[in-house]
Amino acid sequence: xxxxxxxxxxxxxxxxxxxxxxxxxxxxxxxxxxxxxxxxxxxxxxxxxxxxxxxxxxxxxxxxxxxxxxxxxxxxxxxxxxxxxxxxxxxxxxxxxxxxxxxxxxxxxxxxxxxxxxxxxxxxxxxxxxxxxxxxxxxxxxxxxxxx
Numbered sequence: 289x290x291x292x293x294x295x296x297x298x299x300x301x302x303x304x305x306x307x308x309x310x311x312x313x314x315x316x317x318x319x320x321x322x323x324x325x326x327x328x329x330x331x332x333x334x335x336x337x338x339x340x341x342x343x344x345x346x347x348x349x350x351x352x353x354x355x356x357x358x359x360x361x362x363x364x365x366x367x368x369x370x371x372x373x374x375x376x377x378x379x380x381x382x383x384x385x386x387x388x389x390x391x392x393x394x395x396x397x398x399x400x401x402x403x404x405x406x407x408x409x410x411x412x413x414x415x416x417x418x419x420x421x422x423x424x425x426x427x428x429x430x431x432x433x434x435x436x
Contacts, residue, residue: 297410298326303360315433333364
């Protein structure tokens with residue numbers, strides 16, 4: 289299986305499953321806690337904040353928004369956020385496979401490809417089925433809601 293010292297690219301769906309208590313929360317927590325070398329795009333923070341605020345407006349947060357934002361801020365100290373740099377845009381331009389992805393998913397994958405090139409290895413974690421399919425198409429080993 290995968291070792292915990294391997295770097296892992298985490299999509300926002302993993303952390304949001306934990307924060308919002310989704311059915312996959314236990315698996316998401318195992319992935320998060322089991323891989324301390326967490327990396328992601330700066331989009332991760334934007335997606336998490338937006339989803340939390342939408343959930344709050346819809347009345348779906350068990351606690352108040354400030355508590356969830358505090359938990360998010362804590363989690364953000366545990367992940368390395370990577371900016372959108374020229375290398376990410378170059379990967380977007382050079383990988384035709386990304387044309388089958390939604391825009392933000394393509395940016396996540398382009399970031400992950402760039403990081404994998406730099407690190408030599410990189411796992412990918414997401415609970416988004418379309419993103420997982422695209423990641424596998426780019427040769428990533430994917431940890432998802434079936435990970436044990």
